[in-house]
Amino acid sequence: MKKQEAIENIYRLEGRVPVGKAVPFGLQHILAMFVANIAPIIIIAGASGLDPGQTARLIQSAMIIAGIGTLIQLFPLWKIGSGLPIVMGISFTFVSVFCYIGPVYGYNAIVGAVLVGGIIEGLLGLFARYWIRLITPIVSASVVTAIGFSLLSVGASSFGGGSGSADFGSASNWILGTITLLCCIVFNILAKSYWKQLSVLFGLIVGYLVAVCMGMVDFSSLEGTSIVAFPSLMPFRPEFNANAILSVVLIFLVSATETIGDTCALATSGLNRDATEREISGSLACDGFISALSSVFGCLPITSFSQNVGLVAMTKVVNRFTIATGAVIMILAGIFPVFGALLATLPDAVLGGCTIMMFGTIVVSGLQMISKCGYSQRNITIAALSLSTGIGFTQVPEIFDIFPQLIRNIFAENCVAVVFLVAVLLNLVLPKNMETAGTK
Template identity: 80%
Template sequence: MNKNTTTSTENLYHLNGKISVKQAIPFGLQHILAMFVANIAPIFIVAAASGLSTADSASLIQSAMLIAGIGTLIQLFPIFKIGSGLPIVMGISFTFVSVFCYLGPTYGYNAIVGAVLVGGIIEGILGLLAKYWIRLITPIVAATVVTAIGFSLLSVGAASFGGGSGSETFGSATNWILGTFTLLCCILFNIFAKSYFKQLSVLFGLIMGYIAAVILGAVDFSSLEGTSIIAFPQLLPFKPEFNINAIISVTLIFLVSATETIGDTSALAAAGLNREATLKETSGSIACDGFISALSSVFGCLPITSFSQNVGLVAMTKVVNRYAIGAGAVIMILAGIFPFFGSLLATLPDAVLGGCTLMMFGNIVISGLQMIGKCGFSQRNITIAALSLSIGIGFTQVPEIFDIFPQIVKTVFAENCVAVVFLVAILLNLVLPKNMEAAPAASDESADA
């Protein structure tokens, strides 16, 4: 290997390093394949709940790919103060699914579009003004939220491994075989591959798992029939309706989403760059989430936010190069312009994806725990982390505990452990004394006297 090749390989682990196109494409493709199925799943769920047609769903998926690709590029290469400059991949957020499944049947899909437009603009403005409130998000709060994000994704990975929630073949022998085979391919490739190829273990696992799925007849190619080769998303396919109840509900979820974005940004900086995220990066990241979500609504689509799955991939591979992730953004844009390409990627079985994501999501948990460790295990930090995680994760495992609260509270918190963890961590950080260790020390001295 010559010196230039070695330098190019090392640049994969540097944010602004120069790499070749042949290196960028596989790493970009790996990021997109790792999130593609999870990216379009919320659209199917919300569209079905809102009574949209199959053609409408297909159009929304096309729009989602285009806007997510544009949003990812803005995160990578900021415009004005919008964008973080970090290797953040954007996608349709699951955080909003529960509230949309309530609002769609109640007020109609047009009310969802109007609420996303308003809520996105509000989050974008909050992002630009982050310097006035971000001090509330101390390192221990951010570390606890990152850990919660990791734990919240473990069940998502397990559900994918089983074949996808609601699947008629969930937990079948075929899904177990595909998930296990894919996971083994990832692990073995990571062990035996040389040089930077080790970091392509997820891509290798996805490809081998897909081939195995085709052999086992687990890939449904029917969705490719009649798919257009090229088409452009339509502006305002759904006329926005501004319902105050829908706007309030969705704006609250945007605030929850902003906390997840803070966690994602912190985790990326810690796991990929071995440092804390700067105020500018966090502010730009939140602003991008909001304004890109507002743009998404113009195309009739759902909110586009930072994708935690890809944070796990960065934590696992340590590949943070903006040009490598940018290649993935270009692939998403192509999927939005060439529907056939997007439909082909969508045939990737859930079980194959699940086999790859288990390790990725576990890496987010470990990153969060490492961040907590860097904050120090003072009594105050232990109390904040332990209590917020136990309440957030514990209470959302039994959502009936929220039945005494109004519907809007249940919608926001009952099944969203990240939101509960964030709220409890913020409250504890505000009310707990800064010198919790001082009192026991004084009493010890008195006893000695």
């Protein structure tokens, strides 16, 4: 393989890239999502009363399942998988509802609900051709824009040291996040050829080394960590509670809208085209069935990661083999827990310094998609009203206090769900040509 062709292949969906050149890009993707992948498990396990040993095994399972899910997205099995460079990980969308179900019904009820909800979403994906026409381009564009805006606060929280941390917003976190961000920008400006696309990895490495020098990296989690370990099947016996299942299935529908948005955003920003019906269908099917498989290992739902969509949008690296090296790294991080524990020492401020621009890229991609749809009165109404209610109402979640707990769990702090619902409803009820509606 010619060197120039190998370099150009990283910007193509197909084509082989030498392993030595592919691994850094794969590692960049994993570092960008690693903390966000394990954070939901830590939060939900704590709320559900699981002990540290159980939590550690769930984190191990999460890495393996995320790696398998990513490989299936890249290289579909039958109709399951999109064939796009989508990176999978534990979904944050379910945190609030699981923090309610866990203490009330127990963690086993969470596992049972994930199993049922995952199968339902998977079937919806397989039969997407019967309903996907509800998701018109302007609806997809509005959802993608909402995903970008929803991630901005995530990036800012990480930049400050992680929401709820004792030193949140401290000078040390500001310094660390700023150094990391500047390293990403300077590297992108000065590097040549494909090396430019490794700016996030460079920033992560420099930021991590600076954090070590500042004494901000805690290596205590490495003590007593096993070298090799394999996850166990059915560590938690599923319990099928009707209330838990109903709540989780509804959140799976919300997660599905995010997956549709991620798939559309990735195709638009990374491949300069619209996502096909087959790709959206396969992406949803993978989302659901891999989540069901995740429950077999006692773990939580798996979904596409918007962080990595932002990374693709920024770097334009879409090669499936290259992203697959990252999936293999995730699987190894699960089989070799000490490797995963080392990656978990990455400080939040370092991650925030790298991701804040990536998340902004998703916003820009969404706005570009809206522009591509055209600024007709109908499109402007759908985008403006869905975004203003979705982003505006979730900034003041108390506005949902009159609704039942189930509705609050779904909509109160999830702007993507509100944007999707409003956009779909407006798309159904507004006249197809508002410019001529009401005229003689």
